[in-house]
Amino acid sequence: MSTQRRTSFINSQTTTSQQIRPSVITWFLQRPHSIPILLAIFLFLAWISLRVQLVYHTPPHSSHRDALVNLVRFHASHIAKDNRGWLFDPIVLALDSGLSGGAVTCSSLHVGEIRPGKRRGNHRHHHCNETFLIWGAATRFRLENSEQDDGYAEVTIGRDEIAVATSPVDKAHALVNIDSTRSIFFIGCQDSVMNNSASSTDFNVWKDL
Numbered sequence: 001m002s003t004q005r006r007t008s009f010i011n012s013q014t015t016t017s018q019q020i021r022p023s024v025i026t027w028f029l030q031r032p033h034s035i036p037i038l039l040a041i042f043l044f045l046a047w048i049s050l051r052v053q054l055v056y057h058t059p060p061h062s063s064h065r066d067a068l069v070n071l072v073r074f075h076a077s078h079i080a081k082d083n084r085g086w087l088f089d090p091i092v093l094a095l096d097s098g099l100s101g102g103a104v105t106c107s108s109l110h111v112g113e114i115r116p117g118k119r120r121g122n123h124r125h126h127h128c129n130e131t132f133l134i135w136g137a138a139t140r141f142r143l144e145n146s147e148q149d150d151g152y153a154e155v156t157i158g159r160d161e162i163a164v165a166t167s168p169v170d171k172a173h174a175l176v177n178i179d180s181t182r183s184i185f186f187i188g189c190q191d192s193v194m195n196n197s198a199s200s201t202d203f204n205v206w207k208d209l
């Protein structure tokens with residue numbers, strides 16, 4: 001008799017808790033604020049999923065074309081570790097990104113600006129490998145590549161991107177500022193000192209730049 005009563009008591013408890021769950025949802029959906037709350041939850045989940053995708057795709061996010069010009073690129077806002085901004089070693093980063101053919105020690109260093117519409121490079125060094133760090137403006141970067149039909153490959157770097165590129169010895173390179181207002185800034189690290197008295201560089205390699 002008592003066993004029967006306990007069983008029926010347990011059954012009635014189970015039934016009650018099963019009935020509560022759907023009714024809580026129904027009650028929630030009938031509330032006037034349920035739609036904004038659901039929308040907020042949905043937006044939050046969408047934001048989380050977007051963040052996960054961004055983290056997955058940064059840095060480096062190099063494309064097939066970037067590989068043809070020995071280049072990796074980063075979005076400035078993604079590589080800043082804190083609110084001071086970005087900071088990194090381009091030589092280490094080039095090596096870590098699998099870029100070959102660059103300078104791994106800087107025997108000489110060139111730091112420069114290229115104003116809108118201007119260009120630098122368009123030359124070929126026979127005495128050194130070079131590693132570049134490029135940022136500040138929309139840039140056309142060209143590197144000699146014998147496997148391409150035109151003898152070179154080319155990419156565009158966005159004005160909020162930072163690029164590291166390597167130019168091996170005997171390969172021509174060029175940087176063209178295609179930005180309407182901003183200056184390109186760049187560092188070129190060479191693994192030997194330029195000898196101006198020797199014909200170690202070919203100038204004006206491409207006529208179409």
Ligand SMILES: *[C@@H]1O[C@H](CO)[C@@H](O)[C@H](O)[C@H]1NC(C)=O
Nearest residue numbers: 101102127128129169191192
């Ligand atoms: C350039 O890099 C190659 C290896 O990629 C190295 O053998 C060479 O000594 C470097 N420097 C010059 C000036 O060629």
Ligand SMILES: *[C@@H]1O[C@H](CO)[C@@H](O)[C@H](O)[C@H]1NC(C)=O
Nearest residue numbers: 193194195196197198199200
């Ligand atoms: C530069 O090259 C010339 C000719 O090749 C050579 O005589 C001179 O010693 C070189 N200078 C340096 C600093 O390497």
